[in-house]
Amino acid sequence: MVHDAAVAKHNRLSKRHSGLREKCHTFFKRGILTKISSALVIIFILIAIFCPYLTPYTPYEQSLRNKLKPWSKEHWLGTDNLGRDVLTRVLYGARISIVTGVLSSLWAAVVGAALGLTAGYSRGFLGSFLMRLTDAHLSIPPLILVMVLAPIFGRTILGISIVIGISAIPSYVRMVYGQVLSLRENDYVTAASVIGQSNFKILLKHLLPNCIPVVIVMFTSNVSTAITIEANLAYIGIGIRPPTPAWGVMISEGYNYLVSYPHLAIAPGIMLMLLIISLNVVGDGIRDVIDPRLRGKL
Amino acid sequence: MAETVRENPLLKVEQLKMYFPLTKGLLSKTYSWVKAVDGISFEIYPNETFGLVGESGCGKSTTGKCAIRVLQPTEGRVVYKGRDIAGLSKSMLKPYRRELQLIFQDPYGSLNPRQSVFSILKEAVVLDRERHTAVEANERVDELLTLVGLDPDMKSRYPHEMSGGQRQRLGIARALACNPKLVVCDEPVSALDVSIQAQIVNLFRELQAKLGLTYLFIAHDLAVVRHMADRIAIMYLGKIVEVIDSDHIFREALHPYTVALLSALPTTDYYQERKRSRIILEGEVPSPVNKPAGCAFHPRCKYATETCRQVSPGLRNVGRNHCVACHNVAV
Numbered sequence: 020m021v022h023d024a025a026v027a028k029h030n031r032l033s034k035r036h037s038g039l040r041e042k043c044h045t046f047f048k049r050g051i052l053t054k055i056s057s058a059l060v061i062i063f064i065l066i067a068i069f070c071p072y073l074t075p076y077t078p079y080e081q082s083l084r085n086k087l088k089p090w091s092k093e094h095w096l097g098t099d100n101l102g103r104d105v106l107t108r109v110l111y112g113a114r115i116s117i118v119t120g121v122l123s124s125l126w127a128a129v130v131g132a133a134l135g136l137t138a139g140y141s142r143g144f145l146g147s148f149l150m151r152l153t154d155a156h157l158s159i160p161p162l163i164l165v166m167v168l169a170p171i172f173g174r175t176i177l178g179i180s181i182v183i184g185i186s187a188i189p190s191y192v193r194m195v196y197g198q199v200l201s202l203r204e205n206d207y208v209t210a211a212s213v214i215g216q217s218n219f220k221i222l223l224k225h226l227l228p229n230c231i232p233v234v235i236v237m238f239t240s241n242v243s244t245a246i247t248i249e250a251n252l253a254y255i256g257i258g259i260r261p262p263t264p265a266w267g268v269m270i271s272e273g274y275n276y277l278v279s280y281p282h283l284a285i286a287p288g289i290m291l292m293l294l295i296i297s298l299n300v301v302g303d304g305i306r307d308v309i310d311p312r313l314r315g316k317l
Numbered sequence: 318m319a320e321t322v323r324e325n326p327l328l329k330v331e332q333l334k335m336y337f338p339l340t341k342g343l344l345s346k347t348y349s350w351v352k353a354v355d356g357i358s359f360e361i362y363p364n365e366t367f368g369l370v371g372e373s374g375c376g377k378s379t380t381g382k383c384a385i386r387v388l389q390p391t392e393g394r395v396v397y398k399g400r401d402i403a404g405l406s407k408s409m410l411k412p413y414r415r416e417l418q419l420i421f422q423d424p425y426g427s428l429n430p431r432q433s434v435f436s437i438l439k440e441a442v443v444l445d446r447e448r449h450t451a452v453e454a455n456e457r458v459d460e461l462l463t464l465v466g467l468d469p470d471m472k473s474r475y476p477h478e479m480s481g482g483q484r485q486r487l488g489i490a491r492a493l494a495c496n497p498k499l500v501v502c503d504e505p506v507s508a509l510d511v512s513i514q515a516q517i518v519n520l521f522r523e524l525q526a527k528l529g530l531t532y533l534f535i536a537h538d539l540a541v542v543r544h545m546a547d548r549i550a551i552m553y554l555g556k557i558v559e560v561i562d563s564d565h566i567f568r569e570a571l572h573p574y575t576v577a578l579l580s581a582l583p584t585t586d587y588y589q590e591r592k593r594s595r596i597i598l599e600g601e602v603p604s605p606v607n608k609p610a611g612c613a614f615h616p617r618c619k620y621a622t623e624t625c626r627q628v629s630p631g632l633r634n635v636g637r638n639h640c641v642a643c644h645n646v647a648v
Contacts (some may be wrong), residue, residue, distance in 0.1 A: 206427035209387060210488075214441045214495050215414045224440070228431040 056297035067114040078264040108264035120246040123183035131191020139199025161186040239302035326360035333393035355555035366532040368546030381501040385417035418497035422504040424484035428476040435472040441494035482513035554613040
């Protein structure tokens with residue numbers, strides 16, 4: 020009897036702690052905005068994956084006879100100045116935005132975390148060198164840096180992702196560095212070195228796993244920033260090259276027809292706005308769930 | 318009781334000093350030193366428990382960490398197995414590293430929250446060059462868990478699913494995974510409930526009998542140390558003021574600080590307790606940054622003389638393994 024009670028108590032305890040369900044609960048408890056935003060993010064991701072199946076057109080298909088048509092049964096959002104279907108291009112734009120956002124944040128996270136770990140664990144000369152480099156990097160406005168680097172790495176999705184990633188690296192470095200500084204004072208790090216574990220293994224087995232939550236939190240808030248920068252670059256004409264259906268490109272092309280055909284610029288603009296707002300709300304939610312201590316710090 | 322003839326000490330600490338720099342400014346200029354440990358010497362013999370007692374901040378943990386080279390001492394010798402390990406580099410230290418283990422005060426901070434019990438122990442086991450196969454490592458983990466009184470079924474648990482006592486047992490198992498010779502127990506029971514404290518203290522004694530361990534047992538609780546230790550060293554402000562057999566500490570303690578400490582211990586005997594008169598020490602512990610000249614204890618000592626204010630007393634043997642650092646004790 021006693022044993023059963025103990026087992027039951029243990030099960031209850033571990034359930035309380037294991038809590039993916041509990042985490043989801045706190046996430047959705049934040050309110051209707053979080054629910055709508057997560058739905059939107061999921062819809063955007065689905066659009067990005069399945070866009071070829073959603074429309075009968077391709078984003079590059081021109082039809083000069085049908086240019087600048089208003090909405091109709093064939094073209095729900097009309098056509099642009101080259102007769103391309105606006106809806107198709109808007110849907111394909113989600114793909115480009117999400118891929119650039121995720122790709123750039125991902126590689127920034129990997130590089131930034133690696134540098135931060137190295138700087139935090141080695142301290143000494145290497146550590147302060149890396150951190151001063153990061154400070155210098157942080158002092159350059161990201162948009163300016165990206166404008167300089169974009170032509171060097173090429174104006175493709177990959178090139179732009181790399182460039183945006185570079186601009187995001189220092190924030191990861193700082194975050195992970197601070198985390199490592201506090202983590203390395205923990206007794207379990209001392210214990211690992213006392214049992215004869217090598218420094219590299221301590222870094223990998225003890226410090227890195229405990230930094231991951233911070234990196235995830237950083238990552239979620241970073242994706243929307245990266246998407247904004249991408250759209251900015253495309254809009255001013257140094258981002259992804261024009262025929263590609265990036266939202267920034269579409270807005271800048273549609274800008275010329277803003278008075279007569281406002282939907283050309285407004286449609287991708289609204290999509291961009293919705294994606295960024297919902298990503299930010301979801302990112303906030305994830306941060307609250309994973310690491311409540313970071314509230315208001317990012 | 319005659320002076321017992323001892324074999325060679327397992328660990329011999331000579332004039333150990335550990336100073337931490339206080340820095341300021343852009344270039345981290347050192348303007349002063351925290352003299353956490355200031356020239357202490359002691360010996361630990363195989364199979365014994367050497368207790369180290371003192372109030373917080375007196376340098377006992379630092380001493381323990383220097384003795385097993387978790388910290389590199391500023392000065393002094395740490396002789397282990399006839400070799401001075403105080404200045405050895407990490408690679409030179411390797412053959413001794415796993416023989417000198419540490420058990421932590423905080424059972425929460427000393428276990429990685431993202432590692433399961435099995436993973437924690439396996440990490441310590443597989444670093445042993447002799448053990449290779451997964452099956453052997455598995456068996457060893459089970460054996461260790463049984464040894465410290467944990468159920469091998471707990472392997473899949475994470476530290477947050479365990480109680481304080483269980484965590485401390487796990488910490489002990491991790492240290493034992495290295496087949497240590499000397500284990501420094503850094504206040505291993507002070508974070509636990511009194512009932513659990515007794516269990517853990519008994520576990521320590523059991524393991525010592527079974528595995529022939531030698532302990533450096535650090536605590537601030539004299540009652541626990543007296544129960545555990547064979548010999549007790551009392552520290553005050555980075556120095557050892559008295560070393561005494563734990564059986565004799567109540568009757569023969571000579572240093573005024575030890576006597577004051579002992580008078581603070583409550584007893585369970587009603588009549589004894591009524592007779593007990595507490596010695597209340599005046600003043601505060603001086604800062605280890607600027608210590609008083611002469612005997613560190615003199616500002617609070619009612620027997621202090623002019624000599625005490627000027628000359629720092631050395632540790633002198635007064636017979637029967639009993640050493641005192643006080644000018645006013647006649648040899």
